[in-house]
Amino acid sequence: MTDDDLIFKALADKTRRFLLDLLFQRDGRTLKELESGLAMTRFGVMKHLKILEDAGLVVTRRSGREKLHFLNAVPIRMIHDRWIDKYREREVEALLALKAELENKEDPS
Amino acid sequence: MTDDDLIFKALADKTRRFLLDLLFQRDGRTLKELESGLAMTRFGVMKHLKILEDAGLVVTRRSGREKLHFLNAVPIRMIHDRWIDKYREREVEALLALKAELENKEDPS
């Protein structure tokens, strides 16, 4: 299994993306803490974290009997750079800016 | 299945990523043309293209009996923005620049 295979397979699961969201909000959480936010057994969460770690999307540090989890954004950036060059980047940003503006007008919540 | 589920599931397969690579090189290809670059039957390629299209990563235009395929980079950019904020972006770019520099020194091919 190649590196990029590990990364994209890791991102293919909703639970794992949610774990990344949690770590994006705040880094350095333990398994116990991450587990408490999910409707799943500890074992399920542990498997998901292992897959994220093997892919390099999460890096960890041990601290006594705890294991702290951190988000690593480098692979995410590499996905971006694979299919978005400088030319497409201008197009895409213009489209997203337009989209944001329209949504702001339609739904000024 | 939510939008982001469709996108990440679509990206989870190596063949589909290769199809995006081909379209990144050059847009507007037909199924026949894309098929010729892969060791797979037409049906397999067609299924993959349908999944990419359902996810919005590929958009198509019919032209007579041909169907032309184009890469849409907007979902890719949204993945980036989900886990990379301005702060992390600086970190990540610095790391990738350093990495590129080191690889340049080690392997000046």
Place this chain on the structure above:
DNA sequence: AGAATAGGTGACTATATGGTCACCTGTCAA
């Protein structure tokens, strides 16, 4: 019109993946 060409559908099989459980290891604190 009729043959060749480009694309499309539904059913099927083998394999990969998500989730759970019984059971185990290492660390902390009274």
Place this chain on the structure above:
DNA sequence: TTGACAGGTGACCATATAGTCACCTATTCT
């Protein structure tokens, strides 16, 4: 030092996914 706590492993089952095939439709060219 012993009990509670955080984390870890291997086996297991149900479901999802990749790939193929027989068969079908629409367009083009002579």
